Amino acid sequence: xxxxxxxxxxxxxxxxxxxxxxxxxxxxxxxxxxxxxxxxxxxxxxxxxxxxxxxxxxxxxxxxxxxxxxxxxxxxxxxxxxxxxxxxxxxxxxxxxxxxxxxxxxxxxxxxxxxxxxxxxxxxxxxxxxxxxxxxxxxxxxxxxxxxxxxxxxxxxxxxxxxxxxxxxxxxxxxxxxxxxxxxxxxxxxxxxxxxxxxxxxxxxxxxxxxxxxxxxxxxxxxxxxxxxxxxxxxxxxxxxxxxxxxxxxxxxxxxxxxxxxxxxxxxxxxxxxxxxxxxxxxxxxxxxxxxxxxxxxxxxxxxxxxxxxxxxxxxxxxxxxxxxxxxxxxxxxxxxxxxxxxxxxxxxxxxxxxxxxxxxxxxxxxxxxxxxxxxxxxxxxxxxxxxxxxxxxxxxxxxxxxxxxxxxxxxxxxxxxxxxxxxxxxxxxxxxxxxxxxxxxxxxxxxxxxxxxxxxxxxxxxxxxxxxxxxxxxxxxxxxxxxxxxxxxxxxxxxxxxxxxxxxxxxxxxxxxxxxxxxxxxxxxxxxxxxxxxxxxxxxxxxxxxxxxxxxxxxxxxxxxxxxxxxxxxxxxxxxxxxxxxxxxxxxxxxxxxxxxxxxxxxxxxxxxxxxxxxxxxxxxxxxxxxxxxxxxxxxxxxxxxxxxxxxxxxxxxxxxxxxxxxxxxxxxxxxxxxxxxxxxxxxxxxxxxxxxxxxxxxxxxxxxxxxxxxxxxxxxxxxxxxxxxxxx
Numbered sequence: 001x002x003x004x005x006x007x008x009x010x011x012x013x014x015x016x017x018x019x020x021x022x023x024x025x026x027x028x029x030x031x032x033x034x035x036x037x038x039x040x041x042x043x044x045x046x047x048x049x050x051x052x053x054x055x056x057x058x059x060x061x062x063x064x065x066x067x068x069x070x071x072x073x074x075x076x077x078x079x080x081x082x083x084x085x086x087x088x089x090x091x092x093x094x095x096x097x098x099x100x101x102x103x104x105x106x107x108x109x110x111x112x113x114x115x116x117x118x119x120x121x122x123x124x125x126x127x128x129x130x131x132x133x134x135x136x137x138x139x140x141x142x143x144x145x146x147x148x149x150x151x152x153x154x155x156x157x158x159x160x161x162x163x164x165x166x167x168x169x170x171x172x173x174x175x176x177x178x179x180x181x182x183x184x185x186x187x188x189x190x191x192x193x194x195x196x197x198x199x200x201x202x203x204x205x206x207x208x209x210x211x212x213x214x215x216x217x218x219x220x221x222x223x224x225x226x227x228x229x230x231x232x233x234x235x236x237x238x239x240x241x242x243x244x245x246x247x248x249x250x251x252x253x254x255x256x257x258x259x260x261x262x263x264x265x266x267x268x269x270x271x272x273x274x275x276x277x278x279x280x281x282x283x284x285x286x287x288x289x290x291x292x293x294x295x296x297x298x299x300x301x302x303x304x305x306x307x308x309x310x311x312x313x314x315x316x317x318x319x320x321x322x323x324x325x326x327x328x329x330x331x332x333x334x335x336x337x338x339x340x341x342x343x344x345x346x347x348x349x350x351x352x353x354x355x356x357x358x359x360x361x362x363x364x365x366x367x368x369x370x371x372x373x374x375x376x377x378x379x380x381x382x383x384x385x386x387x388x389x390x391x392x393x394x395x396x397x398x399x400x401x402x403x404x405x406x407x408x409x410x411x412x413x414x415x416x417x418x419x420x421x422x423x424x425x426x427x428x429x430x431x432x433x434x435x436x437x438x439x440x441x442x443x444x445x446x447x448x449x450x451x452x453x454x455x456x457x458x459x460x461x462x463x464x465x466x467x468x469x470x471x472x473x474x475x476x477x478x479x480x481x482x483x484x485x486x487x488x489x490x491x492x493x494x495x496x497x498x499x500x501x502x503x504x505x506x507x508x509x510x511x512x513x514x515x516x517x518x519x520x521x522x523x524x525x526x527x528x529x530x531x532x533x534x535x536x537x538x539x540x541x542x543x544x545x546x547x548x549x550x551x552x553x554x555x556x557x558x559x560x561x562x563x564x565x566x567x568x569x570x571x572x573x574x575x576x577x578x579x580x581x582x583x584x585x586x587x588x589x590x591x592x593x594x595x596x597x598x599x600x601x602x603x604x605x606x607x608x609x610x611x612x613x614x615x616x617x618x619x620x621x622x623x624x625x626x627x628x629x630x631x632x633x634x635x636x637x638x639x640x641x642x643x644x645x646x647x648x649x650x651x652x653x654x655x656x657x658x659x660x661x662x663x664x665x666x667x668x669x670x671x672x673x674x675x676x677x678x679x680x681x682x683x684x685x686x687x688x689x690x691x692x693x694x695x696x697x698x699x700x701x702x703x704x705x706x707x708x709x710x711x712x713x714x715x716x717x718x719x720x721x722x723x724x725x726x727x728x729x730x
Contacts, residue, residue: 001035004028008042012049019053022046026063037273040067044278047076048436068103069276075433093130095137095164102127104274109134112204117247117267119210121254124427125276128250129160132206136165136185144169145186145205145244147193147236149212149229150396151671152373157187158672162724174668176693190229190236194473194505202244210249210257211420213237214455219416223465228506231470234459235505238474241265253423255453259460263478277430283442294408294443295325301441302331302387307403308380311389312425314409316365316610319389320352322408323361326387332359335385339375342714346583346677348590352606360384365391367614371675371718378721395424404439405429410447413558419447472498473505496634504630511551515630518550519638527642530635533649535577545569547631548624555623560603560611576620582660582676586612620657621667628654668694669701673722678715682708698723 008025011017022042029039043063046053053060057077064073065084070091073084080088091101093109101109104122109131111118122128135141148154158173165171170181173188179198186199193199207213213233216224240247241263249257249267260267286293298311313319326332335357343354353363353372362376362385373393380388381401388400392412405428410417417425422442430438458466462480468490471483479487491498496512504512519527522543529539536544545566548556553563561568579585586609593608628650636648660667660676666688670676686707689700701708702723708716720727 001029001032001038005035005038005042009045012045012052017052019056020059023053023056023059023063027066030063030066036067037275039063040069041275041278043067043069044072044276044436047072048278050076068274070100070102071276071432074100093134093137095133099130101130101134102274102276104272105131108270108272111268112246112248113138115246117265119249119257119260119267119269120272121251121270122272123275124252124424125430125432126272126274127276127432128208129157132248133161133164135204136161136169139168141203142183143202144184145188145193145199145202145240147188147190147205147207147233147240149189149209151189152370152393153208153396154187154189155370155672156399159724161185161187174671174694176665176668177695178693190233191506193236193239194232199239200243202240204246204248205240205244206248206250207233207237208250210251211254211455212251213259213457213459215458217418225465225467226508228508230458231467231505231508234457234470235473237457238459238478242475242477251455252427253420253453254455257455257457259455259457262460263457276432277435278437279426279429279440280437281426281440281442281446283446285445286443288410288444295322297441297443298322298326298406298408299329301404301406302326302329305404305439305441307386307435308383308401309387309404309406310394310400310402310428311387311406311408312394313389313391314411315413316352316363316367316391317604317607318409319363319365319391320356320604320606323352323356323359323363323387323389326361327356327359331387332356332361333386334358335360335379337379338714339717342712343372346675347586348605348609350605351609356389357385360386362388364388364393365610366393367610367617369613369675370670371673371678371722374673374721375718394428395421400428401431401434402428402438403430403435404441406441406443408443410444417447420453422447468509469501469505469507472501500633503633504626506626507551507630514551515547515634518547519634522546527635527638528644528646530631531639531644531646531648533647534652536653541570541573542566544631545573548627552619552623552627555619556615559615559619560608561615572615576616577656579661581680582616582662583680585616585661616660621660624657625654628657663688664690665693666697669697669722672698674718675715678711678718681711681715682719685710 004025008022011022026039026042026046029035029042046060061073061077061084065087070088074088088100091106093099093101105127108118108120112131112135120128132146136144146157148157154173158171161169161171165185168183170179170184172179172184172186175192175195212230215227215230218224255271257269284297286297311322313322340354340358343357347354353368356363362380364373364376376388377400379385388402405426407422407425410422412421426440429440430436458470459474459478462471462483466483468486471479471487487498490509495516501509501512526543529537529543532540548569549563549566556563556569561572563569575588576585579588589612590605590609593605597603597605632648632650639646639648655664658667660670662676662679663683666679666683669679672694686704688697701719702725708719717727
């Protein structure tokens with residue numbers, strides 16, 4: 001069958017092309033279930049070369065219908081038979097008269113509508129989110145939980161659902177929101193699922209990218225059991241299985257899943273090779289460390305490749321260097337926008353992001369503020385910029401329309417990516433209804449195939465390596481007898497309680513041990529420096545820096561802060577706490593970076609700035625509050641045992657780190673796309689209401705537009721986009 005496919009595909013570009021023979025090949029392939037995906041691929045390519053089939057439109061239309069591509073049947077053909085119209089009515093979705101399922105979407109929807117638990121493995125282009133929207137459109141599911149891997153994806157999903165179902169459902173996406181409706185959709189990361197105590201009586205829960213339930217297999221054959229996000233996702237799964245009537249797990253490129261049946265949950269597993277776009281892949285075989293070879297290959301691609309192009313890079317630093325090389329080679333284009341001046345003023349004119357955008361090239365990476373991520377993606381989708389250079393954010397919440405994808409690196413940071421992730425990135429090429437055929441250019445060789453791409457769910461496969469902090473927070477019903485025995489042994493010494501481990505499940509048992517050992521080794525004065533409330537003294541910060549360097553060193557080292565001694569950590573903490581605002585802190589760090597470069601440090605300004613952006617968001621905004629919560633509990637317990645009096649309350653300090661120097665709760669608006677700098681300016685002229693949550697804050701800004709009408713035009717565009725207020729881009 002592959003011979004038929006290859007011959008037909010090759011003929012499409014030949015001078016003596018026969019449309020009839022090509023369509024006959026499609027019919028043969030679609031008539032055999034084994035070769036149906038190949039027939040579907042040829043059908044999509046025929047739609048892309050529609051002008052070659054003008055004499056056989058009826059046959060092409062029949063092949064589109066036979067391939068199950070009903071959305072294309074509706075969109076691409078003006079003349080339909082009565083049978084075609086009946087099919088379109090049958091496959092129409094509940095949430096929109098204009099949206100039509102393809103055959104695989106309809107099959108999955110039918111199973112879920114019948115109350116079945118479904119685990120779906122399907123390509124990125126299959127349109128899995130439309131199935132969720134259709135279930136909501138039925139009006140039968142009152143309480144739904146959608147678990148997504150990133151805050152960025154939660155925001156994107158929240159916007160889509162708010163537009164379609166905002167009148168019927170309350171959409172909860174942030175910890176500050178209170179449930180006030182019987183009809184509610186929670187759109188949360190796993191960490192936020194675990195934080196909430198109102199997730200009860202759930203009709204359906206959905207986990208996107210369910211393969212992230214499994215611990216990562218390392219190249220040496222060992223398993224990495226230290227990923228706290230995997231642990232949190234399994235805890236969330238346990239919680240949701242206990243309170244939900246039905247589940248739907250989705251992800252790409254999986255052959256099987258193990259662990260759900262062991263927990264007692266029957267399900268239907270479907271591995272569907274159903275693509276709605278065709279993809280051409282070209283591999284260059286450049287060595288991973290051959291930067292010159294990669295840049296030369298990229299130059300060739302840029303010369304011949306037309307249309308919107310995403311370039312995946314392993315890090316923001318590589319993305320910046322590649323952008324500058326494209327500009328040097330003449331592939332940039334002048335792009336004028338007041339937003340560029342805004343970025344230059346708030347950050348730096350020579351920052352890679354600013355420089356690239358000025359030349360019509362977008363950068364998109366994890367540490368980039370949400371507003372700039374959204375602005376860059378918007379400009380790319382609008383066609384204002386041709387190249388979008390991404391890190392792993394390409395598969396974590398960027399809604400893009402790209403004809404081409406270049407996989408520049410086969411790594412994510414320092415870790416190699418497997419064929420699983422490689423395929424996920426490739427899936428960003430092409431877009432149903434926009435680009436029939438996508439192009440993928442792999443500069444390195446494609447990673448070796450894992451013949452048994454099985455997802456092992458740790459919650460359902462408990463052994464001696466299963467992290468105890470995961471089991472401590474899992475539902476008791478989901479624990480095996482073996483795990484119960486491990487508990488009794490681990491907590492027999494009564495050094496710390498199961499309740500403490502459960503409350504702080506973010507931390508591994510080794511980190512609890514490290515913290516207790518450190519506190520035991522501290523001198524009396526050092527320990528007593530941790531007994532404070534409101535704000536820490538200089539000595540308190542020094543001791544706290546010791547704690548940070550001991551139990552969460554990677555949170556600093558991966559963001560450019562060495563932990564061999566604690567002086568740099570202390571300096572960063574002092575600078576942040578003493579800064580009047582987020583902007584003041586960043587600008588002071590940029591100035592410090594310039595000074596270090598002048599003194600001969602081998603680093604770029606962009607690298608240092610990108611590190612500080614990640615440090616503020618990930619370490620200061622997330623990890624440090626977690627550490628403070630744990631440390632507060634442990635210090636209280638230890639102080640009580642030692643009969644040391646004094647108030648231990650880190651709440652105010654935790655709030656400073658969490659709130660980015662903004663009034664309490666206002667930082668939640670940054671997640672939906674209002675820059676922190678803009679929020680500071682609004683806070684200087686507006687008194688935000690207290691304790692209202694992100695919805696209340698957004699409603700307040702919508703109702704009081706005149707109060708912030710004097711902020712800059714660019715600031716206003718960010719606010720209006722976040723709030724869904726119509727505007728014109730500039």
